[in-house]
Amino acid sequence: MELIENFRRKSIVKILLRKIEESLLKNQTYKIMEICGTHTVSISRFGIRSLLPKDIQLISGPGCPVCVTSQGEIDSIFSLINQKDLIIAVYGDLMRVPGSDGKSLLDYRGMGADIVVVNSVLDIIKLAKSTDKNIVFVSIGFETTTPQTAYLILESQRLGLSNLSVLLFNKTMPEVISLILKDKNLKIDGFLCPGHVTTVTGVDIYTPMIKNNKAAVVTGFEPVDILQSILTIVEQVNSNNFSIVNNYKRVASGEKNEKALSMIEKVFCLSDADWRGIGTIKGSGLRIREEFEEYDASKKFDITFPKYTDKYGCRCGDVLKGYITPKECKMFGDVCTPENPFGPCMVSNEGTCAAYYQFGGEIE
Ligand code: SF4
Numbered sequence: 001m002e003l004i005e006n007f008r009r010k011s012i013v014k015i016l017l018r019k020i021e022e023s024l025l026k027n028q029t030y031k032i033m034e035i036c037g038t039h040t041v042s043i044s045r046f047g048i049r050s051l052l053p054k055d056i057q058l059i060s061g062p063g064c065p066v067c068v069t070s071q072g073e074i075d076s077i078f079s080l081i082n083q084k085d086l087i088i089a090v091y092g093d094l095m096r097v098p099g100s101d102g103k104s105l106l107d108y109r110g111m112g113a114d115i116v117v118v119n120s121v122l123d124i125i126k127l128a129k130s131t132d133k134n135i136v137f138v139s140i141g142f143e144t145t146t147p148q149t150a151y152l153i154l155e156s157q158r159l160g161l162s163n164l165s166v167l168l169f170n171k172t173m174p175e176v177i178s179l180i181l182k183d184k185n186l187k188i189d190g191f192l193c194p195g196h197v198t199t200v201t202g203v204d205i206y207t208p209m210i211k212n213n214k215a216a217v218v219t220g221f222e223p224v225d226i227l228q229s230i231l232t233i234v235e236q237v238n239s240n241n242f243s244i245v246n247n248y249k250r251v252a253s254g255e256k257n258e259k260a261l262s263m264i265e266k267v268f269c270l271s272d273a274d275w276r277g278i279g280t281i282k283g284s285g286l287r288i289r290e291e292f293e294e295y296d297a298s299k300k301f302d303i304t305f306p307k308y309t310d311k312y313g314c315r316c317g318d319v320l321k322g323y324i325t326p327k328e329c330k331m332f333g334d335v336c337t338p339e340n341p342f343g344p345c346m347v348s349n350e351g352t353c354a355a356y357y358q359f360g361g362e363i364e
Pocket of ligand 1: 313314315316317319326329330331332333336337341342343344345346347353
């Protein structure tokens with residue numbers, strides 16, 4: 001607790017803001033992307049955008065797992081609802097994401113569908129042990145949560161659980177980072193890199209950023225972490241000298257987590273993946289290896305994936321690519337609110353639209 005207080009201390013925040021202000025070059029703007037949804041929420045929650053000088057622009061990126069899950073992937077979950085003796089297990093964030101018919105898993109649960117919210121893969125193992133029904137776990141997320149799904153499959157195999165399978169929508173960071181770097185519309189100067197992803201991947205995945213003359217700063221999730229990293233990015237842009245800096249050493253060593261990566265490697269292989277609003281990105285998703293196919297729900301239940309079609313009117317894709325802020329979507333705060341979300345960026349706790357709605361986003 002004391003540690004968190006230190007990273008929220010007003011006096012340190014003020015010093016960092018002053019240092020940032022003093023470091024800015026005349027006629028220079030600084031475009032900084034926070035890739036991950038957890039950063040988006042922290043930045044909005046602590047009002048960091050409104051504290052920063054106007055020459056610093058913070059742009060939200062495609063790092064909210066629920067938001068980037070394509071509509072086709074979401075709709076495929078609903079195809080399981082009428083299966084007899086089957087329980088769908090999800091993390092809470094997925095419950096309110098609307099399918100193409102406008103109904104969510106929460107709505108279907110209200111109508112009697114067997115859907116449970118779990119907090120960890122250990123909950124799922126416990127559930128599978130307690131019933132003869134089939135359990136399908138819908139797995140989404142990036143490198144931070146993927147090892148847990150790999151563990152779930154390995155542990156199910158070890159325990160001989162034949163009633164458990166996984167609908168896998170996990171995605172990987174490096175390919176989408178490459179896409180952002182190639183995007184001529186964005187022109188990012190530096191990145192706040194996700195501290196939690198780094199605990200698994202290590203810092204090497206950010207090398208393409210510095211090769212493209214962008215700052216890459218691994219960042220924690222408290223105001224002092226974020227401001228410290230913004231200062232680092234400003235200094236690198238000013239000196240035109242770019243390197244990967246790890247400002248989150250208290251949690252992420254910067255090295256790869258070999259144990260977690262070897263579990264991922266054992267159970268999954270790379271495949272193409274559909275990203276909401278972005279489309280198919282080659283090699284940016286995962287598939288369950290054949291040796292573990294009995295745990296692959298898509299094969300076990302012969303699930304087909306409707307081709308992704310984003311909901312007409314929802315501009316989540318443009319929000320996720322950093323092209324617009326949520327307030328530039330006509331639906332924002334009117335048709336689309338957290339109570340009545342039209343798109344996934346308004347549903348998820350880590351969604352940019354939800355963060356802007358709850359905490360405000362930019363300087364008006
Ligand atoms: S405000 Fe709603 S409709 Fe607009 S982009 Fe965000 S989630 Fe989609």
